[in-house]
Amino acid sequence: VLAQGLKNSPPSFQRIMSDDILIYSGNFDQHLQHVNQVLAILNKHKFQLNPPKCEIFRTSIDYLGH
Template structure:
C-alpha cells in the first residue's frame, strides 16, 4: 500500500498496513484528496470495504490514538484499560503491564522504566 500511495505519503495520507488515513486542512481540500486516493486505488484495481470506511470525520481513533484537530491523544479506552489493570502477581504479569504502559505513553510523556544507577532490588509477589 505504501508503494501505491507513495506520491501522497506525508503530504495527504498516512498508511499503516491496509489502513489509509487521509488528512486535509479544509473540507474542499479533503474532497480533492479523497478523490486522488480513490483514483490511485482504482488504477491498481484495489477496492475499499464500505463497512470499515469513515469519511469526513473531525477526529477518529487510529492505531489506538485519537487523531484530529492537529492533536494526538491517547484513546480513552486504552487509558481505562490501564487504570483497571489488575495488580500484577508475578514478573510476567508486571512485564505485560509495563509493556501496555509503554505503548500508551509514547505521544504524551517521556517516561521510561529503567533502573540505571539504582541498586538492584528483588521484586517479590505475594499471593
C-alpha cells in the same frame, strides 16, 4: 503468493497487510480533492474497498490509541 524463507516473508506479508489509509486535509474542500485522488489511485491499481469498513469525512479519530 508469499515469499518463502525467514528473510523475505515478513516484509512481503507486511506490505500486503498494511491496508489502513488515513487522509488528513486542512479543510473540507482540500479533503474532497485528497479523497478523490486516493480513490483514483486505488482504482488505477485495481484495489477494492469494503464500504462498511470505510469511515469518510470524520472530524476526529483515535489513531494508534491516542
